[in-house]
Amino acid sequence: MIKTYKTIGLTVGLMACAPMAFAQSSQDSDTIQRRLDALQQQVQELKRELAAQKASQQRENTQTRQLAEKNSSLLDNVGTPQFSGAIELGYTFNDWSESSKDTVGDMDFGKFILGMDGGEGPLSYSFQYRFYDGYRFLHHAWAGYAFSDADTVKLGLVQTPFGNMDYGYLGWYGNLPYLAGFNDNQNAGIKWDHSQGAWDTSLAFFKSDQLGDGNEHYGANAIGDSAQGNSEENQLAARAAYTFGKGSDYTTEVNLSAKGGQLYNHNTHESGDNWAVALGMNGNYGNWTTLLQATSYQYNAKNPDETVSGISDNALQIGAFGFNYLIPAEGQMYSASLAYSMDVDWGVVENLYFYNDFSYIAASGDYSAVNGGFGDMDDPMLNDLGVKVTAGRYYAWFDIVTNKNGLNYFGSPVDDGWHTSVQSHFGLTY
Secondary structure (H helix, E strand, C coil): CHHHHHHHHHHHHHHHHHHHHHHHHHHHHHHHHHHHHHHHHHHHHHHHHHHHHHHHHHHHHHHHHHHHHHHHHHHHHHCCCEEEEEEEEEEEEECCCHHHHHHCCEEEEEEEEEEEEEEECCEEEEEEEEEECCCEEEEEEEEEEECCCCEEEEEEEEECCCCCCCCCCCCCCCCHHHHCCCCCCEEEEEEEEEEECCEEEEEEEEEECCCCCCCCCCCCEECCCCCCCEEEEEEEEEEEEEEECCCCCEEEEEEEEEEEEEEEECCCCEEEEEEEEEEEEEEEECCEEEEEEEEEEEEECCCCCHHHHCCCCCEEEEEECCEEEEEECEEEEEEEEEEEEEEEEECCEEEEEEEEEEEEEEECCCCCCCHHHCCCCCCCEEEEEEEEEEECCEEEEEEEEEEECCCCHHHCCCCCCEEEEEEEEEEEEC
16 A cells, blocks of 8 residues: 555656656757757858858959960060070091091080070061080071961071972081082071962072171181182072972972072172072981982182182182182082981980981082192092980980092091091080
8 A cells, every 4th residue: 555655656746747857858959959050050151151262262263364364375475585505515536637546536515506486476586696616606597577377578697498498418417518508508688488288489589698708607608708709699599399298297398499699709899690400309208208409500700810819710619617618610419318217215315316418519620629629539429327316305416427529628638539537416405
């Protein structure tokens, strides 16, 4: 009975406390709900802030991109100059030199080149200056204007449109047409270049051959300040080329060119004339390149008497790189070049470029490259066999240059015999 009363009392007590517990639980739920609502509101506010920040960042990115594009466009229009150049050292061993044999060749400073190119809209310009051991000169300097995508006019010291462009040879040393002033020659005047489809044509007028009458220049020309005293003035040059397979990896360009004009003699103050024509072929077939060129020319000079100048009328005195030498006043020149470019993965070495340049001059009359041109020696021949090794910006040329009566260029003997010069040139481009 007592247990029954206890049970009833406990039950009544629990029933009395239940409303209070339920009331407390309800209050806690309301508090939690309010907190959840507050947290949800904060989350929504954070989302709105993040969305606003994202939109602001997108606007800033868009403005930054637009500003960069505007600046890039401005830089393109202004034409920020592009600087270029090279520095080179050279090693030479000449089989005709006793000192070269005694010392096993000689290492010397080669050249330092500084160039600048750029443009502004249709305007363009290019400049290059070269420093050598003991002399220096302007290689080229011109300003250009593009009238259209197909037509450009250049004014200044520009390359003569004649023969195979740009060099007419594939190695380091050069060939006889270059040494005689027919390929890779710069003159002072105005040139028009037109390109349409497979056709490339050029027409030029040159007031003078170089800036000055001396021999400190890159391309060979008649030297006004010399014993013979001729200079090429008021010259016209024209070139037309057609490229088969243009735009592909296998192209064949056939070109025909002609030039000529006044040959003024500073000693007699009389004017003769000169002319030259050339037929060339430039083939690019994958890794292979070949050049062929035949040139016929004649200089009709008004020279001082041979007894006064000491130079035969059958020879013309020309010069380049601070050096005067003689070529036949009339003749034909033939040149053939072949090269192969091979990419390799030999550490830093990335390319090997093999080449051979052969050239020959057939003089029309008696001619000698020495003794003032008097006499009749075998026709000049020159061959350059070599390889260029490229490793990034670094390069090295290795050449075996053989010649027979090769214009006495840089002291090579003219004695109807073959002579060899082994040369290496190490450089850095930038």
